[in-house]
Amino acid sequence: SQTIHQWPATLVQPVGSPLSLECTVEGTSNPNLYWYRQAAGRGLQLLFYSVGIGQISSEVPQNLSASRPQDRQFILSSKKLLLSDSGFYLCAWSAIPGLAATNLDSYNEQFFGPGTRLTVL
Amino acid sequence: ILNVEQSPQSLHVQEGDSTNFTCSFPSSNFYALHWYRWETAKSPEALFVMTLNGDEKKKGRISATLNTKEGYSYLYIKGSQPEDSATYLCAFSYGGSQGNLIFGKGTKLSVKP
Numbered sequence: 001s002q003t004i005h006q007w008p009a010t011l012v013q014p015v016g017s018p019l020s021l022e023c024t025v026e027g028t029s030n031p032n033l034y035w036y037r038q039a040a041g042r043g044l045q046l047l048f049y050s051v052g053i054g055q056i057s058s059e060v061p062q063n064l065s066a067s068r069p070q071d072r073q074f075i076l077s078s079k080k081l082l083l084s085d086s087g088f089y090l091c092a093w094s095a096i097p098g099l100a101a102t103n104l105d106s107y108n109e110q111f112f113g114p115g116t117r118l119t120v121l
Numbered sequence: 122i123l124n125v126e127q128s129p130q131s132l133h134v135q136e137g138d139s140t141n142f143t144c145s146f147p148s149s150n151f152y153a154l155h156w157y158r159w160e161t162a163k164s165p166e167a168l169f170v171m172t173l174n175g176d177e178k179k180k181g182r183i184s185a186t187l188n189t190k191e192g193y194s195y196l197y198i199k200g201s202q203p204e205d206s207a208t209y210l211c212a213f214s215y216g217g218s219q220g221n222l223i224f225g226k227g228t229k230l231s232v233k234p
Contacts, residue, residue: 034221043226044165044210090164107153107172108214110222112164 002027006091006113013120019064019078021116023091026072031093033074034110035066039087050074081120089116123147125213127225134201135233141197142228144211148192155222156185156196157210165210168196201232 003026013019025031035047046059048066056066063082067075074091091113126145134140146154153172157165169178174189182199198205208229212222 036224044224046221046224049221107155107170108222109153109155109167109170110212111167114164115162117162 002093002111004091004093004111004113006089006116008116009114010117011119013081013118015083015120016080019076019081019085019118021076021089021091021118023074023076023113024072025074025093028072028093028095030071031095033068034092034094035074035076036090036092037087038090039084044090048076083120086118086120089118123213123215123223125211125223125225127209127211127228129228130226131229131231133231133233136201136203138201138232139197139199140201140230141195142209142230144194144196144213144225146192146194146211146213146223147215148190150215151189151192152214152216154187154189154194155212155214156194157212159208159210159227161207168209196228198230201230203232203234206230206232 005024007022033050036044037047038044047064048056048058050056050068053068053071063085064076064078092110094108094110128143132140153170155170156168158168159165169185171178171187176187178185184197185194187194196209208227210227211225214222
């Protein structure tokens with residue numbers, strides 16, 4: 001079965017410090033990978049997604065970057081954190097899209113990691 | 122810009138009440154509609170994925186319906202329990218989305234004992 005891991009679970013960082021959040025997936029190959037953020041009082045916002053190693057798409061301009069050095073590893077980074085970067089960060093994976101519609105098609109269902117609560121002070 | 126709207130934003134009910142909430146999404150180029158349940162301090166968990174107009178799915182006391190022609194889905198909870206308290210997220214995917222889901226902001230349900 002597939003599992004998705006994120007760490008750390010919680011993080012408190014000063015403004016201007018760097019950030020590195022890691023996400024790994026087990027039990028599947030060539031997944032789509034996603035980073036989301038939920039800021040206080042807001043909905044789930046897609047930050048980055050990746051369809052393969054080294055392929056990163058950014059959804060919103062921001063202070064963050066993402067990398068995918070290995071097939072099942074997705075990293076969220078920042079060189080200098082801002083107060084507005086505080087929030088709950090979720091990593092997710094989905095099966096390869098574009099499959100023919102069969103009973104096995106996931107229809108883009110995404111599976112989420114446990115999340116990281118980031119507080120920037 | 123593709124947008125998914127959920128209403129109400131929040132809902133407070135008494136234990137035993139039945140409740141429902143709405144998700145509205147673009148009706149063109151529809152591929153699938155997902156409902157997730159998101160408890161505080163946990164990760165979202167998939168409830169349903171629906172693909173066909175008129176689909177109805179049920180899991181215990183929770184059920185959902187889908188109208189792709191008019192672009193809406195309803196989630197129903199029968200006999201709400203305190204453990205149903207969570208944020209219910211709706212997510213839409215369309216043909217050519219490369220697997221991306223567009224999430225609504227969710228409906229936060231609080232069930233008082």
